[in-house]
Amino acid sequence: DQQVKQNSPSLSVQEGRISILNCDYTNSMFDYFLWYKKYPAEGPTFLISISSIKDKNEDGRFTVFLNKSAKHLSLHIVPSQPGDSAVYFCAASARNTDKLIFGTGTRLQVFP
């Protein structure tokens, strides 16, 4: 059973526009969420995170929103740049476990 779901396998956005990547989760015990970015032939790299005590966290062009009642988080990239083209994974962690559960990933392509 997939506890963290990214229902859009791919997304294509024009340069300068907003990219919105979505992630849904089922486990109400999750209290910390992260986004990782992965380029081809490289390992994932940490991008941004959010604790369940917040509903928004911003870092430059990247903002993560958390809607706990809907068990939904999203990553907004504004403005999108060609260098943002990568696979994005959301991940979730629960307080009483040592595990980090990853979603299936969304491939973002930003075209000129």
Add this chain to the structure above:
Amino acid sequence: EAQVTQNPRYLITVTGKKLTVTCSQNMNHEYMSWYRQDPGLGLRQIYYSMNVEVTDKGDVPEGYKVSRKEKRNFPLILESPSPNQTSLYFCASSLSGRGERRFSPLHFGNGTRLTVT
């Protein structure tokens, strides 16, 4: 440079031939973990280690072994590889996996692409 190093980057082997994928980190991290990435399934955890001599199963541990005899090294062992273990493998480390320090992000290696024929 702080990094997680995996070797080899690419490996082609035959069913049943034992192999080891090495992983080493130079950041003095307590927590280390192995993941496999498969199309449509994302990153799934194989094994993890909270510290030296402490290892635990992740979500897909069958067919794999690990050891943590030193803090910096966390090798992944496939005693008898099978074709369903063909995958892209990532080693990762972080400061700690427990308590408030579990918020410290994972640092990943560049991956090992394994093909078992």
